[in-house]
Amino acid sequence: MGRLIVVSNRTPSPRERTQPAGGLTVGLRDAVRGVDSMWFGWSGNQVDDVKGQKVDKDTVDGVTYATIDMTPAQYEGFYQNFSNGLLWPLCHYRMGMLSFRRADWDAYLEVNRMFAEHLTPLLRPDDVIWVHDYHLFPLGQMLRDAGVMCRIGFFLHIPFPPWSVSRALPIADELLHEMTAYDLVGVQTEEDAINLDGCFAACGVQVKARAFAIGIDPDGFLEQAETAVKSHDGRTLRESLHGRKLILGVDRLDYSKGLPERMLGYAQLLKRYPEHLGKVTFLQIAPVSRGGVATYQQLRQQLEELVGRINGEYASYEWTPIRYLTSPVARTTLAGFHRIADVGLVTPLRDGMNLVAKEYVAAQDPKDPGSLVLSHFAGAAPELPDALLVNPYDADDTADALHLALTMPLPERKRRWHGMRDEVWKHTAATWARDFLEALHALPSPHDREPEH
Ligand code: ADP
Ligand code: G6P
Secondary structure (H helix, E strand, C coil): CCCEEEEECCCCCCCCCCCCCCHHHHHHHHHHCCCCEEEEEEEEEECCCCCCCCCEEEEECCEEEEEEEECHHHHHHHHHHHHHHHHHHHHCCCHHHCCCCHHHHHHHHHHHHHHHHHHHHHCCCCCEEEEECHHHCCHHHHHHHCCCCCEEEEECCCCCCCHHHHCCCCCHHHHHHHHHHCCEEEECCHHHHHHHHHHHHHCCCCCCEEECCCCCCHHHHHHHHHHHHCCHHHHHHHHHHCCCEEEEEECCECHHHCHHHHHHHHHHHHHHCHHHCCCEEEEEECCECCCCCHHHHHHHHHHHHHHHHHHHHHCECCECCEEEECCCCCHHHHHHHHHHCCEEEECCCCECCCHHHHHHHHHCCCCCCCEEEEECCECCHHHCCCCEEECCCCHHHHHHHHHHHHHCCHHHHHHHHHHHHHHHHHCCHHHHHHHHHHHHHHCCCHHHCCCCC
16 A cells, blocks of 8 residues: 655644644644655745755654745745635635735745645655645646646645635636546535535536544543643642632634634623632633734734733732733643643634544543533534534623533533543544545546546
């Protein structure tokens, strides 16, 4: 059997303790562990000249990480503007945030072409290629144009909106047509598959999307959580609470995560249920993400004002309602924080899956599990009906759910947690990758197909 070639814009930093936050690298890293594989993507570096650049290779634990650089202009046009200033808001149903410029589309195509040019010479005929996420929609077609005959699958980690929304993208038709190059197209949920199929149908594209729900490595995360509660950071956090209950939020600083709405929901809890004043602490860890994109800068400013205002209004001289951090925290430490937290608060306005919700469940102590408050609009919601499901746009709904979570008797917490636990252990990163790759292998190989006339 050939190698698995994973391609994504963001790649993990295999030699560093603190990894970039993001579900793609976390889920995939758990999935490729121990598999004969190469992971191709962007190095994270910008250099002035990429002409004639060599692919940088580093093999760690059997996985070869092969990376290339980008120029500052490519970073701006491809990554900041087109991928994250246009495709990201569009796929998260945020029409008012779109800004389309043809020059950015050119940069997007240029970087995809650069990926194809550098990847093609590294390939062997029996490799299986798995392309990931919205940065690389056209890559499959570019690899085909370069003569690559391997099986190529594509997986979209973020939601996909219906045609009535996605047609706002001026190049939607072209992008959807390029996806015929893939042997298999996967998305996170049935809703995304229906939406994408509707778009394919509207454009006359003969492709069908299939849903494969991504998960985590629950055993590994639980082990980290058990160790981390006893670590210095875990003990220090617990001591700092002075017996107060802990509500925890962990997200990239991204407008899709519903952070201002979450703060308002928490403020509403303090207003409507004053018995929690001084008895609860909300820790929000939100490392800065895509900090060069204007909409992300505005969000950061908005959050800083909001957190300051809520703290000012409700704090006492010896209690601060919200602790807010924008610097990254090591994954091992985070696992312990999840275990310590009485409530996991995960309220995206729209999310492909949301691994944080699954991590919270995995980290709990079965003897005394906490409660998960989860948005209906996370891809994980249909899988986790035992969570306290909320509409994040409704601050009172969030406040009621938080109150319920903070006061829930142990037997009810255990019952709900067992339901969620079964689901998190059933759909893992490993089963997700296995199911996708088995489906890809089950299709006829491009080598065996009739040539097109
Ligand atoms: P997204 O992919 O949109 O960032 P997910 O919830 O699916 O959202 O995945 C986020 C991943 O990044 C999770 O595995 C989470 O633990 C990790 N992560 C989120 N915030 C942090 C943080 N502050 N520090 C370290 N890792 C983080
Ligand atoms: C989401 C996307 C990933 C992306 C990650 C972090 O999980 O689906 O493709 O890598 O966010 O974002 P960044 O822009 O830092 O790569």
